[in-house]
Amino acid sequence: MRRRWITLATTLAVVSSSLVLGYTAAQAVDPAPPDPVLFAAGDVAKPGTTYAQATSDIIMNGINQNPDRTRVAMLGDGAYPGGAISDYNSYYAPSWGRFYDKTLPTPGNHDYGQQATAHAPGYTSYFGPLLSKLDPTGVASDETKGWYSYDLGAWHIISLNWWNCSQQLAGNCGPNSEQAKWLAADLAKTQAKCMIAMWHSATFFSGNTDETGNTHPTNNDINKTDTFWKMLQNAGADIVLAGHQHNYERFGKLTPDTANKMGVPDPNGMREFVVGTGGGGPSTFLDPAHPTTGSEMALDHVYGVLKLTLHDTSYDWQFIDTTGAVRDQSTQPEPCRTDIPTTSTQPTATTGPTGTTGPTTATTAPGTHPNAAGSGYWMVGADGKVFPFGDVKNYGNASVPAGAEAADLEPTPSGKGYWVVDSAGGVSPFGDAKYLGGPDSFTLAADEKVTSLSATPTGAGYWIFTSRGRVLNYGDAVHYGDMSKTKLNGPVLDSIPTPSGQGYYMVASDGGIFAFGDAKFYGSMGNKKLNAPVQSLVPDADGVGYWLVASDGGIFAFDAPFRGSMGSTRLNRPITGMVRFGSGYLMVGEDGGIFNFSDRDFYGSLGANPPPRPIVSVAAFGG
Numbered sequence: 001m002r003r004r005w006i007t008l009a010t011t012l013a014v015v016s017s018s019l020v021l022g023y024t025a026a027q028a029v030d031p032a033p034p035d036p037v038l039f040a041a042g043d044v045a046k047p048g049t050t051y052a053q054a055t056s057d058i059i060m061n062g063i064n065q066n067p068d069r070t071r072v073a074m075l076g077d078g079a080y081p082g083g084a085i086s087d088y089n090s091y092y093a094p095s096w097g098r099f100y101d102k103t104l105p106t107p108g109n110h111d112y113g114q115q116a117t118a119h120a121p122g123y124t125s126y127f128g129p130l131l132s133k134l135d136p137t138g139v140a141s142d143e144t145k146g147w148y149s150y151d152l153g154a155w156h157i158i159s160l161n162w163w164n165c166s167q168q169l170a171g172n173c174g175p176n177s178e179q180a181k182w183l184a185a186d187l188a189k190t191q192a193k194c195m196i197a198m199w200h201s202a203t204f205f206s207g208n209t210d211e212t213g214n215t216h217p218t219n220n221d222i223n224k225t226d227t228f229w230k231m232l233q234n235a236g237a238d239i240v241l242a243g244h245q246h247n248y249e250r251f252g253k254l255t256p257d258t259a260n261k262m263g264v265p266d267p268n269g270m271r272e273f274v275v276g277t278g279g280g281g282p283s284t285f286l287d288p289a290h291p292t293t294g295s296e297m298a299l300d301h302v303y304g305v306l307k308l309t310l311h312d313t314s315y316d317w318q319f320i321d322t323t324g325a326v327r328d329q330s331t332q333p334e335p336c337r338t339d340i341p342t343t344s345t346q347p348t349a350t351t352g353p354t355g356t357t358g359p360t361t362a363t364t365a366p367g368t369h370p371n372a373a374g375s376g377y378w379m380v381g382a383d384g385k386v387f388p389f390g391d392v393k394n395y396g397n398a399s400v401p402a403g404a405e406a407a408d409l410e411p412t413p414s415g416k417g418y419w420v421v422d423s424a425g426g427v428s429p430f431g432d433a434k435y436l437g438g439p440d441s442f443t444l445a446a447d448e449k450v451t452s453l454s455a456t457p458t459g460a461g462y463w464i465f466t467s468r469g470r471v472l473n474y475g476d477a478v479h480y481g482d483m484s485k486t487k488l489n490g491p492v493l494d495s496i497p498t499p500s501g502q503g504y505y506m507v508a509s510d511g512g513i514f515a516f517g518d519a520k521f522y523g524s525m526g527n528k529k530l531n532a533p534v535q536s537l538v539p540d541a542d543g544v545g546y547w548l549v550a551s552d553g554g555i556f557a558f559d560a561p562f563r564g565s566m567g568s569t570r571l572n573r574p575i576t577g578m579v580r581f582g583s584g585y586l587m588v589g590e591d592g593g594i595f596n597f598s599d600r601d602f603y604g605s606l607g608a609n610p611p612p613r614p615i616v617s618v619a620a621f622g623g
Helices: 002-013 017-027 051-066 085-092 096-102 119-133 161-168 178-189 225-235
Strands: 035-041 070-076 104-107 150-152 154-161 194-201 239-243 250-255 262-265 271-276 295-299 304-310 314-321 325-329 376-381 384-392 406-411 417-422 429-431 450-455 462-465 473-474 492-497 503-508 513-517 534-539 547-549 555-558 575-581 584-591 594-597 615-621
Touching: 035 051, 051 070, 051 096, 051 304, 070 096, 070 154, 070 492, 085 104, 096 104, 104 119, 104 154, 119 150, 161 194, 161 325, 161 417, 178 225, 178 473, 194 225, 225 250, 225 271, 250 314, 250 325, 271 304, 295 325, 406 615, 417 450, 462 492, 492 534, 503 534, 534 575, 547 575, 547 584, 584 615
Parallel strands: 035 070, 070 104, 154 194, 194 239, 239 271, 406 450, 450 492, 575 615
Antiparallel strands: 035 304, 150 154, 250 262, 250 271, 250 295, 304 314, 314 325, 376 384, 376 615, 406 417, 417 429, 450 462, 462 473, 492 503, 503 513, 534 547, 547 555, 575 584, 584 594
């Protein structure tokens, strides 16, 4: 084509240079390609019906109009009755198989034969070659895993395996599961402006009865995918696609309230489309006049597909039934989310601490202390309850698993959120904190506990430190070394990064100090007799030197000014933590008593009203 253009231009040049310029300009502007289109439906091919053929015809018509930039999300249960390879070959292949190479599949319960099994041989066999192209790592084509991501235009599409959540396969779907770790890493590295997630069973749906008479209570799957929803929402995802319920339902932007099994309208939430209308048997809503919270459109006894037109920073939707009628559509493009949520996505989050009558705000009037715009501190109890003092807020209380206890609270750089880590490795993000991964029971040894978490300066990464001196890094945190291969005289109890984020310190209970990266060693209490075990390390405000605190309140200063201690004072409860505050430090006791040795105001404590579980950590902001 270009060679022909040169020939024409040369010929025209003999006649008039102005004609050449006009012709060249017209040819230099290529028409913009059409925006990508994603069709979506699940619960597809069933013997004895023609609905799968009808829904595939709608998709084929769309592909013919935009062949290079159209893809199809198959939302699970592609072939009935049991997802066997014979079911896929007999029922799915003649209809939806026509656009096999344009399909983005996700597995459903029928693909696993509806049994508590890790095997989906039909799904894996049929889609295996396609999944291997979508994900060369082999995770997508592994029937025990099956998750992957794909970029379509400006959009990032994430396919997750809901069946793992349903049957507790591959570590379930909690924050420490293999799937959640993968999701955290995938979200951290994507640069896409807009995001879609898909899995088989809807998080939110109105109660219904399927064609076999089985009743599906409203939102009965909310707890299974709660972790995924919160991670995606915190990362700015826009849409969740699901099936399983054999109807069409569109929801407004929601945040999950798992305690009450409902969605809470939230402008910073995600929009869900339930599209179980690919061709399987229809369902009937139990109470059409009273759909569940957030439902904006609900259609039962209908077959059809969702069409999403994906613009660079927005999207349009249409639900098209098998007659060709558009039954639901957007009136204008819906913009992709640009917010960073600043409120907790945890359904149990409260605006203040619970379980105590102690003070929850500063004892000085707001605005009278230095850095009044955002100065204060948090304490966290062994049960995960958070107590704020000063201008900082409670963004939520962590849920700690049985047999574990909260170990540390780390604020985000903005002070508008924090992470709480527990001894079993569970990481709970609140406010603008993002979940980036964490260890699980398979990562930790039987006698190993997580003791602290430290964030990078960007807040896009963190290190998790264990009692054995191991360092686990997530997000943009870099591993600079650890003590995992060294026999320790005492467990590592605390950690702190250097101001640059290019190193960190660890301190053990015997007062041993371990410095890595650009952290400088200034001395330690290792091999010295202590009256009480060391609990925490705090760097000096000028970045040179540090303080150690023991459980009796004794302070050991190394190239840092001594500001005072509680070593000679009888304490009601042992000191459990210390944090830098202004030009000095403050300590916290297990009873929530605060001892302030700094140039910053005292904002209050729990000392007169101890919480039901001991305080394990203190963190400060704006000091």
